Amino acid sequence: MDERPLAAPTNAPHGESIGTSPRDDVAGGLLWMLLGIVILAACWRMDRLEAQDINPYTIPGLVPGLLGLGMIFFAAWMLARGWRNGGFHAVPYIVDERRVAYGRLALALALCIGYAVGLLGRMPFWLAASLFVSVSIFALRFTELRAKAQLVRGAVVAVAIGIGSGALVTFVFEKLFLVRLP
Amino acid sequence: MQGIEMLGKAYLSFFNHWSVLFALAGSLTGILVGCLPGLSATLCIALLTTLTLKLPANDAILILISSYVGTLYGGSRSAILLNIPGTAANAASCADGHALALRGEAGRAIGIATSGAFCGTLFGVLCLAAFTPLLAEVALSFGAFEFFWLALFGVVISGSLVGDDPLKGWLVGLLGLFVAQIGQEGLYAFDRFTFGWSELSGGIGLIPALIGAFGFAEVLTNLAERREKQLVTLKDSTLPRFREVAQYWRTVLRSGAIGVLTGLLPGVGEDSGAWMSYAAAKATSKERQQFGKGSIDGLMAAETGDMSSIPGHIIPALALGIPGSAPSAVLMAAMIIHGIQPGPMLMIEHPQFVYDVVAMTSFATISILIFGLFLVRPLLLVLRIKRAILMPIIFLLASVGAFASASRLFDVYVMLVVGIGAFFLRQRGYQMAPFVLGLVLGHLLDKSLRRGLVLSDGSISPFFTRPICTAFALVTLCTMLMYIPSVNVAVRRWMATGTQSVRSFLRIRDKQA
Numbered sequence: 264m265d266e267r268p269l270a271a272p273t274n275a276p277h278g279e280s281i282g283t284s285p286r287d288d289v290a291g292g293l294l295w296m297l298l299g300i301v302i303l304a305a306c307w308r309m310d311r312l313e314a315q316d317i318n319p320y321t322i323p324g325l326v327p328g329l330l331g332l333g334m335i336f337f338a339a340w341m342l343a344r345g346w347r348n349g350g351f352h353a354v355p356y357i358v359d360e361r362r363v364a365y366g367r368l369a370l371a372l373a374l375c376i377g378y379a380v381g382l383l384g385r386m387p388f389w390l391a392a393s394l395f396v397s398v399s400i401f402a403l404r405f406t407e408l409r410a411k412a413q414l415v416r417g418a419v420v421a422v423a424i425g426i427g428s429g430a431l432v433t434f435v436f437e438k439l440f441l442v443r444l445p
Numbered sequence: 446m447q448g449i450e451m452l453g454k455a456y457l458s459f460f461n462h463w464s465v466l467f468a469l470a471g472s473l474t475g476i477l478v479g480c481l482p483g484l485s486a487t488l489c490i491a492l493l494t495t496l497t498l499k500l501p502a503n504d505a506i507l508i509l510i511s512s513y514v515g516t517l518y519g520g521s522r523s524a525i526l527l528n529i530p531g532t533a534a535n536a537a538s539c540a541d542g543h544a545l546a547l548r549g550e551a552g553r554a555i556g557i558a559t560s561g562a563f564c565g566t567l568f569g570v571l572c573l574a575a576f577t578p579l580l581a582e583v584a585l586s587f588g589a590f591e592f593f594w595l596a597l598f599g600v601v602i603s604g605s606l607v608g609d610d611p612l613k614g615w616l617v618g619l620l621g622l623f624v625a626q627i628g629q630e631g632l633y634a635f636d637r638f639t640f641g642w643s644e645l646s647g648g649i650g651l652i653p654a655l656i657g658a659f660g661f662a663e664v665l666t667n668l669a670e671r672r673e674k675q676l677v678t679l680k681d682s683t684l685p686r687f688r689e690v691a692q693y694w695r696t697v698l699r700s701g702a703i704g705v706l707t708g709l710l711p712g713v714g715e716d717s718g719a720w721m722s723y724a725a726a727k728a729t730s731k732e733r734q735q736f737g738k739g740s741i742d743g744l745m746a747a748e749t750g751d752m753s754s755i756p757g758h759i760i761p762a763l764a765l766g767i768p769g770s771a772p773s774a775v776l777m778a779a780m781i782i783h784g785i786q787p788g789p790m791l792m793i794e795h796p797q798f799v800y801d802v803v804a805m806t807s808f809a810t811i812s813i814l815i816f817g818l819f820l821v822r823p824l825l826l827v828l829r830i831k832r833a834i835l836m837p838i839i840f841l842l843a844s845v846g847a848f849a850s851a852s853r854l855f856d857v858y859v860m861l862v863v864g865i866g867a868f869f870l871r872q873r874g875y876q877m878a879p880f881v882l883g884l885v886l887g888h889l890l891d892k893s894l895r896r897g898l899v900l901s902d903g904s905i906s907p908f909f910t911r912p913i914c915t916a917f918a919l920v921t922l923c924t925m926l927m928y929i930p931s932v933n934v935a936v937r938r939w940m941a942t943g944t945q946s947v948r949s950f951l952r953i954r955d956k957q958a
Contacts, residue, residue, distance in 0.1 A: 287873060287874075291613075291616075291873065295616055298620075302623060305638065309637065310635065312633060312635065315633070317633065318899050319903075320895060320898035320899055320902075320903050321632055321633075321895040321896075321898070321899055323630050323632075323633065323635040323637055324637070325894070325895060326626060326890065326891040326894055326895065327623060327626045327637060327638070329894075330619050330622050330623045330626070331623070333619050334616065334619050334620075334623075337612060337615050337616050337619065338616070340612060341612055341613075341616070344612070364668075364669050364670070365669070367668050367669055368665060368668065368669035370668075371664070371665055371668040371669065371836070372665065372865070374837070375661065375664070375665075375840055375861070376861060378840075378844070379844055379857050379858070379860075379861055380858070380861075383844060383848075383854060383857060384854045392841050395837065395840075395841060396837045396838060396841055399833075399836075399837035399840075400833055400834050400837055403668065403832075403833035403836075403837070404831070404833045404834075407833075424834060424838075428838050428841065429841075432841060432842065432845060435496070436495075436496065436845055436849070440496050440497065440498075440499060440500075441499045442495060442496060442498055442499065442845075442849045443848075443849065443852045444845060444848070444849070445844070445845075445848045445854055445857070
C-alpha cells in the first residue's frame with residue numbers, strides 16, 4: 264500500500280528486500296520471539312473464567328495465545344534464516360546517511376510529541392494549533408532561513424501560517440462540520 | 446431486474462446539487478492530497494471520515510469514495526512531474542510518465558493518465574455492480590468456520606503479496622491481529638491486555654491507528670528525507686486522450702480486469718493492480734522496448750490497473766466485510782460508524798446501499814474527468830508548497846482526525862505510538878498493509894474460532910473438512926509452503942516437468958494425426 268522505506272541499505276545483496284540482511288533477521292527474529300513469548304505467557308496466566316462455568320473452548324486467552332505461538336514460529340523461521348546466512352557474524356549494512364536527516368527527524372518527533380502531549384487539551388485548540396504550526400515551520404526552516412538571512416521574515420510567515428491554519432481548521436471542523444475538537 | 450431498478454433509483458437519488466457538490470469536493474480534496482508525495486488515500490479518507498461524522502450516511506460515504514478515487518488519480522501528477530509517486534499505487538506510472546515529461550510531453554502524459562483513470566474506474570464500477578450481489582449471496586452460506594479461514598487467508602495473502610519479504614508481512618499481520626485483541630473481547634466482555642487501564646477497554650481504534658500508520662509515519666518520513674526534486678514544467682495540452690484509449694483498447698480492458706481481480710484479494714492494495722497490469726502490458730505489447738522510456742501503453746496500463754482496483758477493493762469490503770486495501774478498510778470503518786455493517790448480511794439489511802455505492806463511484810469517476818479536463822494546471826500549484834510548511838499542517842489535521850473519531854485524547858496518543866512504531870518498522874522493510882488488515886480482521890478471527898470450536902464441541906475437523914474451508918486452508922497453507930526455498934524449487938521443477946510432458950504428448954498426437 265502507501266509506504267516507502269526511508270533508508271535503503273547500500274550494500275544489500277541483489278534481490279533482497281530493503282532492511283533484510285542476515286543481521287537484521289537475527290535481531291528481528293529475537294525481538295519478535297520475545298514478543299511472542301511475552302504474549303503467550305500473558306495468555307497462559309489470563310483468567311479462564313472457570314468461576315463463570317464457561318465453555319473451555321471460549322476462554323479469552325485462546326486466540327491471542329495462538330497468535331503468540333504463531334509469532335514465535337515465524338520469529339524462529341526468521342532467526343533460522345539469519346543464522347543460516349551468517350547473521351551472527353555478518354557486518355551490519357551501512358545505512359545511506361544521505362537519505363536520512365536524523366536531526367530533522369528528532370526535531371519533528373519532539374515537536375509532534377510536544378504538541379500532542381503538552382499542548383493539546385491544555386489550552387484552546389486554535390491557540391495550541393497556531394503555536395504548533397508556527398513553531399514547527401520556523402524550526403524546520405531555520406537552517407534555510409538563516410542561510411538566506413531571512414530569519415525575521417521567516418518567523419513572520421510562520422506565525423501568519425500558524426494562526427491562519429489554526430483558525431481555519433477550528434472553523435471548518437467545529438463550526439462548519441460540528442466536529443468536537445480537543 | 447430488481448437490481449437494475451435499484452441501480453436506477455440510486456443514480457436518481459444522487460442527481461441533486463448537494464450530491465454533485467460533495468462528489469466534486471471529495472474528488473478535489475483527494476486530488477490535492479494525492480498530488481502531494483507521501484500523503485496517502487488512507488490518510489485522506491481517515492481525515493475526511495472525522496470531518497463528515499455529522500453528515501447523513503450517503504453524503505458522507507459519497508465524499509469518502511470520491512476522495513479515494515481522487516487521491517489515486519492525483520498521485521499520477523507527482524509521478525509524472527516529479528518522478529515521485531503521489532501514492533504507492535502510482536509508482537508504476539513513474540517510469541513512463543516521467544520519461545514522457547522529460548521529453549516535453551508532460552501534458553500528454555497527464556492526459557493519458559486521466560483517460561486511463563477514467564476508463565479503469567468505469568470498468569471497475571461495472572464489475573462492482575455485477576459481482577457484489579453475487580459474492581454476497583455466496584458469502585451467506587459462510588459460517589464461523591469459513592469466516593475464521595477468510596480472516597487468516599486475508600492476512601496471509603496480504604503478507605505474501607505486499608512487499609518483498611513474506612515472513613515480515615506475516616509477522617506484521619500477526620501483530621495487527623494481536624493488537625485487535627486488546628480491550629474487551631466479544632463473548633464475555635473480559636478485559637484483555639488492558640493492565641487496568643480503562644481507556645484500553647474499548648480497544649485500539651481503527652481510525653487513530655490508521656492515521657498513525659499512514660499519517661504520522663508519513664509526516665516523519667517526509668521530514669526526515671533530504672531529497673528535494675525539481676518539478677518538470679508543463680508545456681503541452683493536458684486534455685484526456687480518448688483516441689489513445691481507442692488505440693490501446695486491449696490494454697485498457699486487460700488492465701481493468703487485472704485491477705479488479707487484484708482488488709478482490711484481501712489487503713493487497715492498489716499498487717499490485719498497477720504493477721501486474723504494467724507487467725502484463727509489457728509482456729504482450731508490440732512496443733515493449735519502449736517500456737520505461739515513455740511508453741503510452743505502459744502508462745495507460747499502470748493507470749487503468751490501479752484505478753480499476755478501487756472498485757475491486759470495495760467489492761469484498763461490501764460483500765464479505767473483508768477490505769481489499771488500507772483505504773477500503775477506513776471506508777468500511779466509516780460505513781460502520783454511519784450504521785451500515787458491511788458483510789454478507791448487507792444485501793439483506795441494506796440492499797439499496799450496494800447500488801448507492803455503485804452510483805457514488807460513478808459520480809467520483811465523472812468528477813475526476815471534470816478536474817482532468819479543466820483544472821490540471823491550477824491544481825499543480827500544490828506541488829510547489831514546501832514540506833516544512835505542509836507537514837506540520839498535516840500533523841495538525843492528523844491529531845484532529847484521531848481525536849474526533851471518539852472525542853478522546855487517548856486516541857491521539859494511540860496515533861503517536863502507532864505512527865512511531867510504523868515509521869521504524871517501515872525503515873526495516875516491514876509493510877503496514879498486513880498490519881491494518883490484521884487490525885480489521887482480528888475480532889472476526891477471534892469470534893469465529895471460538896464460536897466454531899463451541900459448535901464442533903472442540904473438534905478442529907470442521908475447520909478442514911467443510912468444502913470452502915478446505916479450499917481456503919489449502920490456499921493459505923500452500924502460500925506459506927511456497928515460501929520455503931526447497932518446496933518452491935521442487936514445485937517449479939515438478940511444474941516444468943509436467944509442462945514438458947504435456948507438450949511432448951501434444952507433439953506426438955499432432956504427428957500421429
